[in-house]
Every structure is written in structure tokens, then in C-alpha cells.
Amino acid sequence: MAILTLAGKSLWNRRLTSALVVFAIALSVILLLGVERLRTQARASFANTLSGADLIVGARGGPINLLLYSVFRIGDPTNNVNWTSYRTLAAHPQVAWTVPLSLGDSHRGFRVLGTSRAYFEHYRHGRNQPLRLAEGREFEGVFDAVLGAAVADRLGYRLDESIVIAHGAGEVSFALHDDKPFRVVGILARTGTPVDQTVHVSLEGIEAIHADWRGGAPVPGLRLSAEQVRQLDLTPKTITAFLVGLKSKTAIFRMQREINEFAAEPLLAILPGLTLQQLWDLMGLAENALLIVSGLVVLVGLTVMLAALLTGLNERRREMAILRAVGARPGQIFALVLGESLALALAGAALGVLLLQGALLLAGPMLQARLGLAIAGWPPSSHELILLAAVLGCGFLAGLFPAWRAYRYSVADGMTIRI
Amino acid sequence: MKRLVPVFTAFSLGMLGGGPDALAAEPHVHGAGTLQLVLEGGSLNAELRLPAMDVVGFEHAPREAKHKEAVKKAVAMLKDSRKVLALPDAAQCTAAPGTVDSELLKDGPAAGHDHDKHDADHDHADGEAHADFEVVYRFDCRRPEALKQIKVLLFQRLPRLERLDVEMVTSTGQRSQRLIPGQDTITLP
Numbered sequence: 001m002a003i004l005t006l007a008g009k010s011l012w013n014r015r016l017t018s019a020l021v022v023f024a025i026a027l028s029v030i031l032l033l034g035v036e037r038l039r040t041q042a043r044a045s046f047a048n049t050l051s052g053a054d055l056i057v058g059a060r061g062g063p064i065n066l067l068l069y070s071v072f073r074i075g076d077p078t079n080n081v082n083w084t085s086y087r088t089l090a091a092h093p094q095v096a097w098t099v100p101l102s103l104g105d106s107h108r109g110f111r112v113l114g115t116s117r118a119y120f121e122h123y124r125h126g127r128n129q130p131l132r133l134a135e136g137r138e139f140e141g142v143f144d145a146v147l148g149a150a151v152a153d154r155l156g157y158r159l160d161e162s163i164v165i166a167h168g169a170g171e172v173s174f175a176l177h178d179d180k181p182f183r184v185v186g187i188l189a190r191t192g193t194p195v196d197q198t199v200h201v202s203l204e205g206i207e208a209i210h211a212d213w214r215g216g217a218p219v220p221g222l223r224l225s226a227e228q229v230r231q232l233d234l235t236p237k238t239i240t241a242f243l244v245g246l247k248s249k250t251a252i253f254r255m256q257r258e259i260n261e262f263a264a265e266p267l268l269a270i271l272p273g274l275t276l277q278q279l280w281d282l283m284g285l286a287e288n289a290l291l292i293v294s295g296l297v298v299l300v301g302l303t304v305m306l307a308a309l310l311t312g313l314n315e316r317r318r319e320m321a322i323l324r325a326v327g328a329r330p331g332q333i334f335a336l337v338l339g340e341s342l343a344l345a346l347a348g349a350a351l352g353v354l355l356l357q358g359a360l361l362l363a364g365p366m367l368q369a370r371l372g373l374a375i376a377g378w379p380p381s382s383h384e385l386i387l388l389a390a391v392l393g394c395g396f397l398a399g400l401f402p403a404w405r406a407y408r409y410s411v412a413d414g415m416t417i418r419i
Numbered sequence: 420m421k422r423l424v425p426v427f428t429a430f431s432l433g434m435l436g437g438g439p440d441a442l443a444a445e446p447h448v449h450g451a452g453t454l455q456l457v458l459e460g461g462s463l464n465a466e467l468r469l470p471a472m473d474v475v476g477f478e479h480a481p482r483e484a485k486h487k488e489a490v491k492k493a494v495a496m497l498k499d500s501r502k503v504l505a506l507p508d509a510a511q512c513t514a515a516p517g518t519v520d521s522e523l524l525k526d527g528p529a530a531g532h533d534h535d536k537h538d539a540d541h542d543h544a545d546g547e548a549h550a551d552f553e554v555v556y557r558f559d560c561r562r563p564e565a566l567k568q569i570k571v572l573l574f575q576r577l578p579r580l581e582r583l584d585v586e587m588v589t590s591t592g593q594r595s596q597r598l599i600p601g602q603d604t605i606t607l608p
Contacts, residue, residue: 054588248459249457249459249588249589249590250457250459250462250464252457252588253455253457253466253586253588271588271593272593273588273592273593273594274586274593274594274595277593277594277595278595
């Protein structure tokens with residue numbers, strides 16, 4: 001017991017160095033756990049975005065590209081799908097439901113999605129959870145809009161507010177559809193997916209705002225009022241992609257082949273789960289590189305501790321010799337130094353975990369709002385606990401060397417007078 | 420897109436509902452097979468596609484007696500699902516006989532390696548230097564929840580096969596897995 005008090009007092013005596021060592025280890029632990037946390041949560045977040053849809057169909061291109069633009073609103077499609085092709089496939093005897101998706105416009109940086117009411121009925125996220133309206137109702141009229149939770153939050157929109165949709169996907173756009181404003185009729189409950197970042201309108205609405213546009217700009221002299229547009233045939237000519245639910249999963253691969261060989265138009269059908277896995281396989285390399293780098297940073301942190309302990313021992317020759325002189329056994333000296341390194345590593349790891357939680361608490365809402373990425377803080381996953389254990393293990397190993405030195409040389413070192 | 424349409428039509432192999440013949444547009448890589456599994460309720464459907472090169476060692480129509488014999492033996496082996504897939508006993512599955520299809524089984528010189536007369540209306544208009552074996556298995560399982568792992572026995576029987584890409588769909592998700600000799604067990608999601 002006495003030796004513990006002594007160890008504590010000795011550490012307190014060197015509190016500045018010790019604090020720096022603890023801080024260095026804490027920083028490296030933050031990096032290690034942060035990378036791990038971001039990696040797993042990003043995966044979970046992606047995996048939770050879409051469930052229930054058997055196939056996604058879009059223009060022929062890369063499968064990962066199709067998944068990214070249709071579900072995650074990342075990137076842009078190479079081409080559109082003809083409305084007639086969509087109708088043909090939607091009427092296929094194996095198909096239970098379809099949800100058309102039409103992208104390309106935006107509202108103050110948020111993507112606008114044109115879709116049908118099937119979206120509210122069939123879109124599922126997480127573990128097969130349907131979309132829920134927090135306020136209002138689904139869209140019915142041509143100029144009705146339903147907002148994702150983050151859109152309403154960030155822009156402070158309420159029901160019945162009127163919003164103007166911009167042409168294209170930029171945050172600042174000079175091509176506004178300001179002659180045909182939309183009215184907010186519903187706000188969705190938060191999902192933690194890109195749905196939160198989306199303004200939903202009907203396909204007819206998308207068609208209507210482009211009715212007097214040709215080639216990406218308003219036709220000069222041709223201005224149709226919202227009322228006039230309503231009278232037009234607002235059946236869309238193309239959509240960006242569509243989700244497919246099948247009556248029986250048994251047909252899924254056959255259906256995928258049929259769509260990929262669709263004669264009228266080059267289409268691509270993907271199984272979202274499989275394509276997401278392809279994406280992770282691709283990302284795995286980058287993730288591993290990150291993990292290796294953060295592992296190396298932990299090694300640097302522990303080396304700092306080793307250096308501090310070794311220099312410390314130099315200064316503490318007297319201390320060790322006195323301890324030996326008053327009866328401490330060499331084993332106790334060994335335990336003292338080893339215990340000290342372990343305590344430093346433990347304190348560093350604990351501080352790192354705490355700081356990371358604090359950082360996540362502060363940055364969490366921002367990540368959620370900007371990237372739609374929900375990062376849960378507590379509790380650490382089993383994999384993170386393993387990483388922490390590895391840090392402590394390395395701290396223990398790093399402590400062995402100074403402990404052995406102290407054990408071996410404490411008497412001779414302290415008693416030999418060197419001036 | 421308009422530019423792509425004619426190119427695509429040239430490659431397209433039949434309209435919607437085109438049968439297994441249309442599969443010829445799929446990629447064909449020697450040494451690499453694919454297996455697609457769908458588990459729904461108690462029924463497990465498996466579709467296996469193997470390059471004929473890996474099964475019998477040639478991809479032309481079998482004219483000589485020894486080639487015909489090799490094809491016959493391969494078909495008999497592939498038909499027997501127990502020689503291809505080992506399902507856990509606990510799942511209590513019964514297998515319907517597998518159906519085997521291949522260009523090599525068709526009569527006449529259709530699947531030959533010589534691009535003789537170009538027949539535009541024929542399903543096999545393009546790229547017919549290659550041939551596959553396609554096998555469909557169907558199992559009915561009384562305890563599908565016990566179907567956690569499936570062992571694939573093909574690598575011992577077909578030494579030319581280097582990998583098998585497995586895609587599976589169950590009620591809990593979609594997953595893919597690559598099997599190679601030595602790692603020949605599928606884990607279902």
C-alpha cells in the first residue's frame with residue numbers, strides 16, 4: 001500500500017510530463033476510435049437507408065453509380081429512363097410495386113425528388129420501417145411538397161409555406177422556377193437517412209415547372225401560369241430511376257436479367273444490398289489505410305510515453321536507490337515502473353474515450369444535418385473495446401523495458417556517485 | 420442515349436421474357452462460375468452457371484464420342500444436387516432433380532466455334548464462341564431457419580474451377596460472397 005502512495009506522489013511530482021504523456025495517448029486514442037466509429041456508423045447508416053426494395057432500375061451505367069444517385073443522392077445519373085419503359089416494366093406480372101424517382105432540381109441546396117404516392121407506401125428504411133409524417137399529409141396536388149425533417153429544420157419551414165424550386169442541383173442557382181411556387185403540405189419524421197435532406201414533390205409537379213422550359217432554360221415569350229399548366233398533360237416523359245418490389249423473391253435474379261436485356265432501352269437493374277457490398281469492398285482498402293495510419297499514431301503516442309519514462313528514470317536514480325535502501329525489493333521497483341506506465345496508458349485511453357464522446361456530442365448534430373450521418377456516441381462497440389485493450393496491451397509492453405532497467409540498475413545506479 | 424440504342428439492339432437477345440437462351444449476354448470468364456441463391460419461406464432456389472471449359476474442358480459442340488461421353492457424365496454429375504451443394508441436415512431439405520442446360524446439349528452445329536452463316540433472327544447471333552452449363556436446383560426445406568451454411572462441393576470435382584461468385588437473397592437481406600478452393604462454404608445472411 002505504501003508503495004502505491006509513493007508511486008502516486010512520485011507521479012504528482014512529475015505532473016506536467018505525466019499530463020502531456022496522458023494527453024498524447026488520449027489524442028492517439030481519439031483518432032483510432034474516431035476512425036473506427038466513423039467507419040462502422042457510416043456503413044450502418046448506408047445499410048439502413050433502403051430496405052424492402054428488391055431491385056433498383058436506372059439507365060445503363062455503373063451499378064454503384066446507380067445506387068449512389070438513386071438512393072443516396074450522391075452524384076448524377078448518366079441518363080434517364082423513358083416513361084414508356086417504366087410503365088412496361090411496372091406492369092410486368094412479377095412486379096408487385098414500383099416507386100418512380102425523378103431527380104435534377106433543388107431547393108436551396110437540398111435535392112428535390114419527384115415521385116409518386118407509392119413512395120410513402122413502399123419506401124422502407126432501417127429494419128423495414130415505413131416513412132412517417134410528423135405533420136401534415138402526403139402530396140396530392142401538382143404543387144404540393146413534402147419536406148424531409150432536416151430540410152424543415154434547417155430552413156425553418158412550417159406547413160403552408162410556399163417554396164420556390166431551383167433548376168439544377170447547386171446551392172446558388174439563377175434559374176429559378178419562381179413563377180410556380182410549391183406549398184408545403186407535409187413534413188416527414190426524422191429517419192437518419194438522405195430522405196431527411198430531400199424535398200418531395202409529385203412527378204407531375206416536376207413536369208409542370210418544366211412545361212414552359214426547353215433545353216434547360218425558360219422559352220422566351222412563353223410563360224405559362226400555374227393555372228394554365230394544370231390543364232396540360234403532365235405525364236412525365238422520363239424519370240431518373242425506379243425502385244421495384246417483387247411478388248416473390250424467387251424471381252429476383254430472373255427479373256434482373258430480363259431488365260438488363262430489355263430491348264427497347266439500355267437499362268440496368270441492381271440488387272441494392274449486393275451493390276452496397278461491392279461499394280464496401282471498394283472502400284475497404286481506404287478504410288484499412290486509415291486504420292493503419294491511426295494505429296501508427298497510437299504507436300507514436302506510446303513511444304512518447306516510453307521516452308518520458310526512460311528520461312524519468314534517469315532523473316529518479318536517487319528515488320529508486322532510496323526506495324531500495326529502505327527495503328523495497330527489486331520486484332516492487334519493477335512493479336512500480338510498470339504500474340506507472342499502465343496507469344498512464346489507462347488514463348490516456350479513458351481521457352481519449354471521454355474527449356471523443358464530447359466531440360461527437362458537439363459535432364453530431366452538424367454531421368446529421370449536413371451529411372445525414374447519425375453517429376451514436378455511447379456505448380463503445382465490442383470492436384472498439386478490443387482496440388482499447390490493444391492500446392493498453394501495448395502500453396504494458398512499452399512499460400516492460402523501463403521497468404526492467406529500473407529493476408536491474410536501481411541499486412548500482414543510485415549508489416555510484418557521478419559528478 | 421440515342422446513339423446507344425442500335426448498338427444495344429444488336430446485342431439484345433430477345434424481348435422481355437426471353438428464356439435461358441438470353442443468358443449468353445452474361446459475362447463469360449473461364450475459371451469463374453456464378454451461383455445465385457434465393458431463399459423464400461421454405462424453398463431454396465439455386466442457379467449455377469459454369470463455363471463449359473471448366474466442366475468438360477472444351478466449349479465446342481461435342482462431335483467425337485469421347486466429347487459426347489464427357490458431356491453426358493458432366494450432366495449426370497450436375498443433375499445430382501447432393502454432389503454439388505451440401506445443405507445442413509438440420510434444415511431437412513428435399514431436393515427436386517436439377518435441370519441442366521447447355522449449348523453443348525443442343526443438336527446440330529449451332530454452338531460451334533466457327534462463325535459461319537450470320538443468322539440475325541437466331542437467338543445466338545453474337546459471341547457464340549463460348550458455352551456455359553446452367554443448372555437450376557430447387558429444395559424444399561422443413562426447417563429453413565437451420566440453413567445457415569451451405570458447402571459447395573464443386574471445387575473437388577472440377578479442378579479447372581478457380582472461383583465461384585455467390586449472390587444470395589433471403590428475407591433478411593442480400594449478400595454476395597466469393598468462394599475459392601479451400602474456402603467453399605457459403606454463409607447465408
